[in-house]
Amino acid sequence: MASVTKNDLVNHIAETAGIKKVQAELALSAVTGGIRGALAKGDKVTLVGFGTFQISERAARKGRNPQTKEPIDIPASRSVRFKAGKGLKDALNG
DSSP: OOOOOHHHHHHHHHHTTTOOOOHHHHHHHHHHHHHHHHHHHHOOEEEEETTTEEEEHHHHHEEEEEOOOEEEEEEEEEEEEEEOOHHHHHHOOO
């Protein structure tokens, strides 16, 4: 399975929109920066037909080191959760 890099996306945006690669890279950076900024403020980002990005809160908890079996404290953390929208699901399944 191949993976798509940022450069691949920039090339696709440039070709599809008929713009220069420099402009496409600025556009992609603006989109990802906007999503990052909104999530950092705690906002949910919904791109209709594509999906929703939102913050998921994980509480602090106790765990075990799998090698030593010693108990450890796992701190609370935040991560990004993505839920695919109907348009993306349909494109993948149909």
